[in-house]
Amino acid sequence: MDPVVGVDRAFWYIFVVSAVLLLAITAVMIYFVIRYRRSRHPVPADIRDNWKLELTWTVIPTLIALSMFVVGWNSYTGLRTVPPGTVQVSVLAQMFSWIFIYDNDKETENLLVVPEHTPIKLNIESLDVIHSFYLPAFRVKVDAIKNYPTYVWFHTREPGEFDILCTEYCGLDHSQMLAQLKVVSRQEYETWLEED
């Protein structure tokens, strides 16, 4: 599953379920406060040992939590399952910039250029401390750690420019550790790749 689709679906699912529960519980709470206030209902009912009630409030929340897990799990497997036919770029994080190395050993700093409508795989590692590669437009984020290579993948669409940030405080100039992702047409990409 495309990371953008999976992550957004998980976000909205959990958000809507939480919002509905918040509103419903608040509404019921306000109703009960008024309906069962002391002046109107002085002796509380004893609901102990009501197995039907206990079963209901155990089973329903369990199912809701499990459904969130399933949506989250699908999103996670989408993030980790790389489709075939990717363009691969190596990413090295260092204090305080991003280095991108292409198949033909072309190297850029703080500029990642990739073709449109293509799955892209970034192989990420750090040269020093822990950094975190974050590309919000494509919903991918992963820690960059020395000697512990990892990856992210995403599917580019139309050409455009997007922000890449470091999201792990890595030193004094952490906030300057920004890069740009440029999605360009296939042809532009091929030409760019061969330029020095």
Ligand SMILES: [Cu+2]
């Ligand atoms: Cu950093």
